[in-house]
Amino acid sequence: MKDQPSPLRETDDEARKLARVLLRSARHAAIAVLDPETGFPFASRVLVAIDIDGTPVILVSRLSAHTRALGSDPRASLLTGEPGRGDPLAHGRLTTQCLAEAVERGHPFYERIRTRFLDRHTKAKLYIDFPDFLFFRLKPEQASLNGGFGRAYQLDGNDLIIQSAANEEIAAAATAAVRDLVERHPDVAERLADRLKAPESGSWRICGIDSSGFDMISGDFLLRHEFETLAVDADHICSNISKIAYSIP
Known part of the structure; x- marks a missing residue:
């Protein structure tokens, strides 16, 4: 058999x-x-x-x-x-x-x-x-x-x-990094939602970052985006997010 x-x-x-x-x-x-x-x-x-x-x-x-x-x-x-x-x-x-x-x-x-x-x-x-x-x-x-x-x-x-030596450093800086990003670019979540083809919903916001990607949430919807490569620190993460939101398609 x-x-x-x-x-x-x-x-x-x-x-x-x-x-x-x-x-x-x-x-x-x-x-x-x-x-x-x-x-x-x-x-x-x-x-x-x-x-x-x-x-x-x-x-x-x-x-x-x-x-x-x-x-x-x-x-x-x-x-x-x-x-x-x-x-x-x-x-x-x-x-x-x-x-x-x-x-x-x-x-x-x-x-x-x-x-x-x-x-x-x-x-x-x-x-x-x-x-x-x-x-x-x-x-x-x-x-x-x-x-x-x-x-x-x-x-x-x-x-x-997520196998990254930067995990603890990113965790300590995450809240401040996202806050600063939104202060510099108040429409960043809206732009991300459009670029990533998020479901139509109310306002979106970034609700978590790590060296592998970021999360966005709006009501009952949660969207996860994974980077192509691991980010080395919180600034690198925010730079990646900005590029996704504002780069020319």
Whole structure:
């Protein structure tokens, strides 16, 4: 009997980029954890932000079932990717298998993650500082990408992480850099939305930068743009953004 051909394609740079965009452009995701009492998978929905190194971050209540499960077993899977019109299975989605690390007040990453989360989810300001809420960083271990029918790939966790020595420096300068960029170019978000063919919506704003790209948000829409090469500092990121917004097509 002949061996069956593998359903997986060879993972290339195009697949890696699609996977990163599916993960980094997600405002929410389905999370699957292991119920500590029964061992059964338990699925829920969580809001998602992205840390400076590309690691997905969630904010959860200690009272929720998935938080208790992660406290018992840090293994989790995150499903990202929005279905569009027609058959939902024709649209790209990414399952990322992760190890969860709690980030509570006093953690070295806490303030950075809090700021980046609120940049995406402004309404979370109503409850983000409640004592029963905490963050988890979900470190990618491996991932399964389905880019649509016949486009399946297996990825390593490192394919989703931003490998840059400038991450910490960029994180410290990010808020000021974006503020200065908008002060110099008040219409920059509008120009970017036009150039990147963003969905028609209300006003857009830049809601996050990192050495790999930037995020924009408007209402329920989130747009992720990845640079061709890693930026070396916050000024480099803003220079890249300006070129995209104001260069001649």
